[in-house]
Amino acid sequence: MSLETVRPTLPAAPGPSWARRNLFNTWxxxxxxxxxxxxxxxxxxxxxxxVAGFDITILEVNLRLFMVGEFPRDQLWRxxxxxxxxxxxxxxxAGLIQAGSRERAARSGLPFTPTxxxxxxxxxxxxxxxxxxxLLLTRTITPTLLTVVVAIVGIVFNVSGRRLHSRxxxxxxxxxxxAGYLSLAAFGGVGWEDxxxxxxxxxxxxxxxxxxxxxxxxxxxxxxxxxxVIRALSVTFIEVxxxxxxxxxxxxxxxxxxxxxPEEVRPSQVTRMLIAITxxxxxxxxxxxxxxxxxxxxxxxxxxxxxxxxxxxxxxxxVMPQALRASIPPMVGQFISLYKDTTLVAILGIGxxxxxxxxxxxxxxxxxxxxxxxxxxxxxxxxxxxSYTMSREARRLERRLGVGER
Amino acid sequence: xxxxxxxxxxxxxxxxxxxxxxxxxxxxxxxxALKDINLRVGLQEVVVVIGPSGSGKSTLIRCINRLEKHDxxxxxxxxxxxxxxxxxxxxxxxxxxxxxxxxxxxxxxxVIENITLAPRQVRHVPKxxxxxxxxxxxxxxxxxxxxxxxxxxxxGGQQQRVAIARSLAMKPKVMMFDEPTSALDxxxxxxVLDAMVELARGGMTMIVVTHEMGFARAxxxxxxxxxxxxxxxxxxxxxxFTNPIEDRTKLFLSQIL
Numbered sequence: 001m002s003l004e005t006v007r008p009t010l011p012a013a014p015g016p017s018w019a020r021r022n023l024f025n026t027w028x029x030x031x032x033x034x035x036x037x038x039x040x041x042x043x044x045x046x047x048x049x050x051v052a053g054f055d056i057t058i059l060e061v062n063l064r065l066f067m068v069g070e071f072p073r074d075q076l077w078r079x080x081x082x083x084x085x086x087x088x089x090x091x092x093x094a095g096l097i098q099a100g101s102r103e104r105a106a107r108s109g110l111p112f113t114p115t116x117x118x119x120x121x122x123x124x125x126x127x128x129x130x131x132x133x134x135l136l137l138t139r140t141i142t143p144t145l146l147t148v149v150v151a152i153v154g155i156v157f158n159v160s161g162r163r164l165h166s167r168x169x170x171x172x173x174x175x176x177x178x179a180g181y182l183s184l185a186a187f188g189g190v191g192w193e194d195x196x197x198x199x200x201x202x203x204x205x206x207x208x209x210x211x212x213x214x215x216x217x218x219x220x221x222x223x224x225x226x227x228x229v230i231r232a233l234s235v236t237f238i239e240v241x242x243x244x245x246x247x248x249x250x251x252x253x254x255x256x257x258x259x260x261x262p263e264e265v266r267p268s269q270v271t272r273m274l275i276a277i278t279x280x281x282x283x284x285x286x287x288x289x290x291x292x293x294x295x296x297x298x299x300x301x302x303x304x305x306x307x308x309x310x311x312x313x314x315x316x317x318x319v320m321p322q323a324l325r326a327s328i329p330p331m332v333g334q335f336i337s338l339y340k341d342t343t344l345v346a347i348l349g350i351g352x353x354x355x356x357x358x359x360x361x362x363x364x365x366x367x368x369x370x371x372x373x374x375x376x377x378x379x380x381x382x383x384x385x386x387s388y389t390m391s392r393e394a395r396r397l398e399r400r401l402g403v404g405e406r
Numbered sequence: 407x408x409x410x411x412x413x414x415x416x417x418x419x420x421x422x423x424x425x426x427x428x429x430x431x432x433x434x435x436x437x438x439a440l441k442d443i444n445l446r447v448g449l450q451e452v453v454v455v456i457g458p459s460g461s462g463k464s465t466l467i468r469c470i471n472r473l474e475k476h477d478x479x480x481x482x483x484x485x486x487x488x489x490x491x492x493x494x495x496x497x498x499x500x501x502x503x504x505x506x507x508x509x510x511x512x513x514x515x516x517v518i519e520n521i522t523l524a525p526r527q528v529r530h531v532p533k534x535x536x537x538x539x540x541x542x543x544x545x546x547x548x549x550x551x552x553x554x555x556x557x558x559x560x561x562g563g564q565q566q567r568v569a570i571a572r573s574l575a576m577k578p579k580v581m582m583f584d585e586p587t588s589a590l591d592x593x594x595x596x597x598v599l600d601a602m603v604e605l606a607r608g609g610m611t612m613i614v615v616t617h618e619m620g621f622a623r624a625x626x627x628x629x630x631x632x633x634x635x636x637x638x639x640x641x642x643x644x645x646x647f648t649n650p651i652e653d654r655t656k657l658f659l660s661q662i663l
Contacts, residue, residue: 108556109555110559297508299506299508306471306473306573307503307572308576309523309527313528322512325514
């Protein structure tokens, strides 16, 4: 027997799956697959509608409500403009991350596989498919054209982001996000208290996490503080909030804040929800970061101390960066939960996506037609696409960071 | 050499005393880890601390830069007495480098960032200058080509040499080593010991906790033998390896040699 014949049988290598090899082998094939998939889905839908008598007119008529709520019709250019800014921000950020890891890899000799357009299409396939479905529900060509423009803006910024090496790029990302907000609310626009639909869910998720993040870091540090008062306050806040259902925190925010504050300074219902969500998320973020802090070996602190680094710099430059890196995967999980949990603001009659999928059934045209299945399935599909895409990205990130290996 | 082979005389020093440990006790939850430790280390002296595991060797040197707090007695480093005063503790830590068994490099920073972090943050050395110094140190420990890699990409021996360079970047007056080769594969021990020998020959004051008897014999000015939290015997390598006096020393040496 020669040596070659006794090679152990290895489990099938995690190579490209059938779909990846045949349907997503190039970016245009991927795009084609996705678009055709969306059309196929729409075809099945239309077929089912013909057979079972489903009527998707309710979706076509109310698409604006589903997407942006009661946003005034003559102001609809604002969400589109905002979408353009956000696409630019996301494209730029992704490009900067690419440029950063390419540069690091070039210096250190670590392996680096650039993200190809094909990867992007494959990873965003559910989102692209959803966009196709949504565009099929529109009755004019304008939204399709605008979507293409937004996508092109994102791609242009992504390509330029990949060529930037400067930290100013991230300032640009921040500026684009602010511009995205201002283009909605400023200069005679519509403030967030009047937003609705999917737009509101996304806003509450992003803003909730953005505000909860710094508070969560402070709470996590407070929990480890040497000062008993700070420690007790942090622990109390975290444990009380975590011991209560989110819906209770939301109700508390809605009624207690309204009750405690005089009318002149009373924030709007949506603002109160945002405050409640921030408080709730901060407690969870704090626990996630605490887990991350515990994952950093004590030797790191000792090494930094033995070099004479003061406590604050040891935390900021040595321990926290490692803790945050270890916190990323559970943080994304938290983010996905929050995205779905923002539907709970519906109990206060705020017109987010799920609430909208109920109320449209009370419109005179659709009342008593039993179209809940259609509208709920539609809302469910939208949530699923977002959650699924994020959780897949989280798993990818986890592999890349090697969390769970070290 | 001033040491004449007398044992338990921990106060003999080669040069001006830079570290003085006087009557130090240390307890961990009722367990006494150090019992009445007296040790004086002179400038440019190399002291090797040996002894069975759990004898308090690591605890002793960790008390010198206050990674552990001593419970009784005095620890004075370069004229600064350690106390709860954070400023003093930091002053002492700036002057004492420490190399750990597990390297403890910062995994999120490159080699050169590991080395320049403390000089830039604590001593406020400008970036370019700090990097020049780091490259010099890396050449000294023989791995300048690894400057831009991450610790995870290096072998254990290379990581430990980076750790030595990182400590040296703070220009410490004393270097302490806590079993620096115990976590290394055998073939990598020599490269680390070579770097340490070179350092000793260069006149660095060193306290080394190790089981490398070859190193102790070649480089040590004095060997300190510890057992059960006490200093049992102190002497030159010659004295130690030819005619140790205490029974516990003899027993220990017979077990490891």
